[in-house]
Amino acid sequence: MAEEEKGKKEKLHFVPNVPNILTMIRLIAILPLVILLSKGPEYRTLSFVLFLAIWLTDILDGYIARNYNQVTDFGKLFDPLVDKLFQIAVAVTMAVTGRMPAWVPCFIIARETLMILGGYLLLKNYEVVVYSDVFGKLATVCYVIALSLLFVIPDEPVWLKHVVFIPGTALSVIATLNYARKNIYNLKNGKNLTL
Numbered sequence: 001m002a003e004e005e006k007g008k009k010e011k012l013h014f015v016p017n018v019p020n021i022l023t024m025i026r027l028i029a030i031l032p033l034v035i036l037l038s039k040g041p042e043y044r045t046l047s048f049v050l051f052l053a054i055w056l057t058d059i060l061d062g063y064i065a066r067n068y069n070q071v072t073d074f075g076k077l078f079d080p081l082v083d084k085l086f087q088i089a090v091a092v093t094m095a096v097t098g099r100m101p102a103w104v105p106c107f108i109i110a111r112e113t114l115m116i117l118g119g120y121l122l123l124k125n126y127e128v129v130v131y132s133d134v135f136g137k138l139a140t141v142c143y144v145i146a147l148s149l150l151f152v153i154p155d156e157p158v159w160l161k162h163v164v165f166i167p168g169t170a171l172s173v174i175a176t177l178n179y180a181r182k183n184i185y186n187l188k189n190g191k192n193l194t195l
Contacts (some may be wrong), residue, residue, distance in 0.1 A: 002155070015072045022061035023075060027082045029054050030089050037093040048151040054086060055144050083140050084112045089148055099150055104165050108143070111172055135175040142168030 014020060033054065036047035061079065065071045091108050094100035146164040153160055 014074050017065075017070045018068075018074065019061035019065035019070050020072060020075050020078070020162075021045075021183075022057050023079050023082055026054050026057045026061075027085065029057075030086055034089050034093050037090065040097075044151060048148075051064060051148070051151070055148075057088075058083060063077065074135070080136065080140075084116070087140070087143050087147070088112060091143075094147070094150060099161075101162050103162075104169075107169060107172075111176060115176070118179075135171070135178050139168060139171040139175045142171050 014024075016032055029050065033050045036043045036050060039047075058079070061075070088105065088108055091100060091105035095102050095105045143165070144166060146168050149164045150161065153164070
């Protein structure tokens with residue numbers, strides 16, 4: 001029993017392979033991106049380049065992990081966590097600087113807080129790690145595309161900034177309901193959980 005618990009804890013240790021290193025680089029790059037975004041329109045191009053680099057790094061580490069047998073539990077847990085931090089940091093900064101509707105970061109923060117708390121409670125109470133599934137990843141892609149569009153669409157009409165976030169928001173709601181449905185079912189049946 002003690003060895004089994006030790007094995008579960010060891011699964012979440014950082015493994016220094018390429019995908020996990022890219023995830024950590026992406027995490028570190030969030031702060032410079034926030035600084036650039038807050039500096040104003042003259043840094044828009046540079047911030048957009050860094051934004052795209054962070055996003056492409058996310059795609060790259062997933063590709064390497066899957067195709068070169070470098071998938072780890074650390075990566076499964078921290079890759080989507082860094083994605084969430086990336087989305088929240090960019091959304092809040094853009095909202096504060098007036099480039100994004102305020103409801104978007106409010107929704108993202110509320111939804112991600114719910115998901116993180118749910119994942120934490122499942123880990124603490126049932127010793128299971130909650131991983132991202134395809135619907136959560138699609139929601140992330142929709143948000144990243146919408147955030148990308150904010151760098152290029154004009155400030156007017158204002159309603160356009162609201163519209164670009166509707167697909168990601170709708171998909172996030174669907175994904176959250178899907179997570180709840182699947183995890184309740186899996187929990188009752190003793191199966192692996194998904195986030």
